Amino acid sequence: MLGRIAEYWKRDPERRGLAALQPTEASGSPEEMVVSLRRTLRAAKPQDELLALGLFSRSTCDWLRAQGIAGERDFLNLPAEALLPRISATTTRRFQLAIRMASAIDGMRPWHALMLFAIHRRSPNKLAAESSGALHRDLTRFSWSTRGQKLLAGRRLPSLLLVEGWIAAARERRGKRALKHEPV
16 A cells, blocks of 8 residues: 555656655655655645634634634633633633543544533543443434534544543543542
8 A cells, every 4th residue: 555655656746736745755665755745745734723623613713813812722721701702701611621621531522522511421530430332322312413413513423432442541541640649
């Protein structure tokens, strides 16, 4: 597979408009060429941190950037009432909580956290107490509702494997916190 990608890269990059994006390190192995290509493409296309959260539309991200909010940290440090004409204080707080929960659990995105909030799993500790099958079943049932379909917005439902990963990460986090607060 890597050989095919490297061969594709070698064929006529001008035709695809990628002449300026050719990798700088031209080494012989296909694996190194693919890694170099990925780095080059990543550098050429900067990631929009707010859009990558999956909480805001492109127009809302543009508006937030115009307000001086460039990324996740800026959004988390805002007072809830700061975006009142466009985003309500309740919505701002809910989005901030979703970002915090997603950053606490490996593999979770903020929109996943919003789905968990909707089915009353609001903290990593509550998530750690769940079984993966029951949580996945509840997420599936929620996704059938109108509110769930609106929240998914064309995205795929989290898989059982992903849900198991969240629960494992939440349990590991809970275990670390318990060790930290254990009397000596």
